[in-house]
Amino acid sequence: MDEIMNKVGTYWLGQRANKEISSAGDDIESLSTSVGDGAKWLVNKLKGKMQKPLPELLREHGLPAGLFPREATNYELSPETRRLTVHIPSRCEVGYRDGSELRFDATVCGTLGEGRLAEVEGVKTKAIVWARVTAVRADAAKVHFTVAGIKRSRSREAYEVVRGGITVDEF
16 A cells, blocks of 8 residues: 555656646746847747847848947847847947948847848938938848938948947937
């Protein structure tokens, strides 16, 4: 009788432990859906889902790797809408080899496509005054920025190197 009770107890304890472990996994999944965008990367890291570095993601979509500042390491990409949200610790400005400058807000959004980033929010470029960039398109030789309805083309080579940003007070 003791042997039977021992086996029943061991079985019950094993089942209970499996339920608790499963419950912990469910809790982590639930936490993932309830935290804000800025902390999802941490939950994904805990769950073992590592995202690609941003420069690699940009290259895979035909965009230059240095389009965003070095500090932009956290991003979200919606697989359904292709909406890319890039989180940067603070507003910053990046100078490129060709003399151009881009200014980034702490959150930059856009719709990612092959060789393009459309519906851009959170990026400005200097053209006499700072003006909002609304789209970015890239081909083999050039990067084309749409600013106030006007396209400005620049050498792609200048945007292939990831550069650090300088913190600015205002976007």
